[in-house]
Amino acid sequence: MAHEQLTLSFQLCFRVYALERELMAAYRPLLDQLDLTYPQYITMLYLWEHEKGTVGELCSALSLDTGTMSPLLKRLEAGGFITRRRLPRDERTVEVRLTRKGKELEEQALSIPGNIASCLLTSDKDEQQRRYDELKTILDQTLDQLRASRKEREARVN
Amino acid sequence: MAHEQLTLSFQLCFRVYALERELMAAYRPLLDQLDLTYPQYITMLYLWEHEKGTVGELCSALSLDTGTMSPLLKRLEAGGFITRRRLPRDERTVEVRLTRKGKELEEQALSIPGNIASCLLTSDKDEQQRRYDELKTILDQTLDQLRASRKEREARVN
DNA sequence: CGCTACTAGATTGTGTACAATATAACAGAA
DNA sequence: TTCTGTTATATTGTACACAATCTAGTAGCG
Numbered sequence: 001m002a003h004e005q006l007t008l009s010f011q012l013c014f015r016v017y018a019l020e021r022e023l024m025a026a027y028r029p030l031l032d033q034l035d036l037t038y039p040q041y042i043t044m045l046y047l048w049e050h051e052k053g054t055v056g057e058l059c060s061a062l063s064l065d066t067g068t069m070s071p072l073l074k075r076l077e078a079g080g081f082i083t084r085r086r087l088p089r090d091e092r093t094v095e096v097r098l099t100r101k102g103k104e105l106e107e108q109a110l111s112i113p114g115n116i117a118s119c120l121l122t123s124d125k126d127e128q129q130r131r132y133d134e135l136k137t138i139l140d141q142t143l144d145q146l147r148a149s150r151k152e153r154e155a156r157v158n
Numbered sequence: 159m160a161h162e163q164l165t166l167s168f169q170l171c172f173r174v175y176a177l178e179r180e181l182m183a184a185y186r187p188l189l190d191q192l193d194l195t196y197p198q199y200i201t202m203l204y205l206w207e208h209e210k211g212t213v214g215e216l217c218s219a220l221s222l223d224t225g226t227m228s229p230l231l232k233r234l235e236a237g238g239f240i241t242r243r244r245l246p247r248d249e250r251t252v253e254v255r256l257t258r259k260g261k262e263l264e265e266q267a268l269s270i271p272g273n274i275a276s277c278l279l280t281s282d283k284d285e286q287q288r289r290y291d292e293l294k295t296i297l298d299q300t301l302d303q304l305r306a307s308r309k310e311r312e313a314r315v316n
Numbered sequence: 317c318g319c320t321a322c323t324a325g326a327t328t329g330t331g332t333a334c335a336a337t338a339t340a341a342c343a344g345a346a
Numbered sequence: 347t348t349c350t351g352t353t354a355t356a357t358t359g360t361a362c363a364c365a366a367t368c369t370a371g372t373a374g375c376g
Contacts, residue, residue, distance in 0.1 A: 012290055013181050013274065014200060015297040018221055020178035021363075022304040023171050028364090029311070039332065042172060055355060063176055068333050070356055075331080092341050092354040113168060119307040120170070120300060131296060132170055138293050139173040142278060146180045149277040153187070179333075186334090197362065213325060226363050228326055233361080250324040250371050 026119050030112050034105060039064065040076055041109070044098075047082065048106045052097045054087075081105060184277050188270050192263055197222070198234055199267070202256075205240065206264045210255045212245075239263060 027038050036044065039062070046053060046061050053061070059069050073096060076082045081102035087093045121128045185196050194202065197220070204211060204219050211219070217227050231254060234240045239260035245251045279286045 011294055012278070012297075013185070015294060015301065016174065016178050016181055017196070017200075019297055019301050019304075020174050021221065022301055022308070023174055024363085025308060026304055027171070037331065038175070042168075042175075045168065056353090059355095063179065064332090065334060066355055067335075067357080068331095072332075086355095090342070090354085094355065116171065119304055122303065135293075135296050135300075136169055136173060138289060139170075139177055142293075143173065143177050143180055145280060146177075146184055146277055150180070150183060182333085195361065214323095217325095222362090223364060224325055225327080225365075226361095230362075232326095244325095244371095248324085248372075252325065 023116075026116055027112070030115055034108055035079060036105075039068070039072055041112075043069075043072065043076065044081065044102065044105065044109070047096065047098050047102065048109075052095055055094045055096065058096065076102075181274075184274055185270070188273055192266055193237060194263075197226070197230055199270075201227075201230065201234065202239065202260065202263065202267070205254065205256050205260065206267075210253055213252045213254065216254065234260075 024038050027041070031038060031041050034041075042062055043058060046058060050057075055066065055069055055073065058064075058073075059066055062069075064072075073082065073084060077084055080099055083097050083099055084094050085097075087095055120132070182196050185199070189196060189199055192199075200220055201216060204216060208215075213224065213227055213231065216222075216231075217224055220227075222230075231240065231242060235242055238257055241255050241257055242252050243255075245253055278290070
């Protein structure tokens with residue numbers, strides 16, 4: 001690299017960028033069998049846990065905006081996994097619920113986490129578990145820090 | 159989560175997924191000033207370092223496929239940052255080179271890594287530097303492992 | 317030379333991402 | 347009640363991301 005400064009953050013950010021896509025590639029063949037994409041899968045994970053949710057709750061839980069979530073939900077509805085309806089007491093709000101097919105899909109999804117874990121974990125399980133707990137922690141810290149400095153930037157603009 | 163198994167890999171993968179987008183959000187305002195997106199930026203990083211490269215080399219260095227790279231390069235060309243030409247000795251190969259404007263852009267990009275680093279690093283610099291070296295290492299290990307198990311899967315299919 | 321297999325890129329189609337904008341519904345003040 | 351500002355979601359436009367397919371060019375072999 002011509003300029004040394006370009007390396008530090010690049011080394012980190014590019015790795016995260018690459019890892020994210022490699023992870024998606026690991027999920028893809030598994031999720032193909034359920035006719036889901038990864039963003040659709042984590043949307044279903046939320047619904048399997050909470051039974052129902054509004055579009056806003058889903059956006060905030062998955063940190064996606066409505067421009068992503070709206071068409072995604074439309075595809076899940078077209079796939080017969082969920083239903084959407086405006087709430088009578090506030091017609092602005094759209095409530096998403098699982099269909100029977102959507103609920104039943106959870107059974108098929110049960111093998112996915114273990115399958116992904118087997119791509120991530122190697123021989124020494126305990127050691128690896130410890131490493132990933134650590135990774136989880138540092139990812140959280142980094143996320144928090146980025147979100148904090150984003151908030152700061154946004155505040156400065158206003 | 160109804161089923162405990164869903165948590166382990168989910169906790170890891172979702173964090174990586176979220177972190178990737180948060181990182182892109184940190185780059186965005188900086189890269190907007192250069193009229194680049196993040197994938198375009200790392201393409202330019204490659205070219206700033208190597209002067210030139212074929213489409214295939216860029217795809218492989220950034221682990222992107224031609225379906226992403228081709229239109230991306232077309233936009234960089236439209237922006238006047240690069241030129242593309244077929245090599246005389248092998249007309250299949252397209253060589254990408256920086257224009258003067260593309261070369262000069264590097265100067266403007268110099269402040270970006272430091273700016274991103276300041277979103278990532280907090281008070282105790284040394285401690286944080288140590289943490290990120292560690293993060294870098296574990297990201298690499300995880301990437302390697304995922305790529306290995308992908309290769310394995312692909313081999314099994316054939 | 318003519319045939320075949322292969323290679324490098326480009327294209328197409330689907331699905332995110334997200335900024336910017338639009339729309340409809342709600343809530344509170346005059 | 348009417349006006350105004352706000353909220354929840356949807357839509358539009360641009361740019362990835364990638365599987366699948368296409369195309370032109372190359373290389374090897376009879």
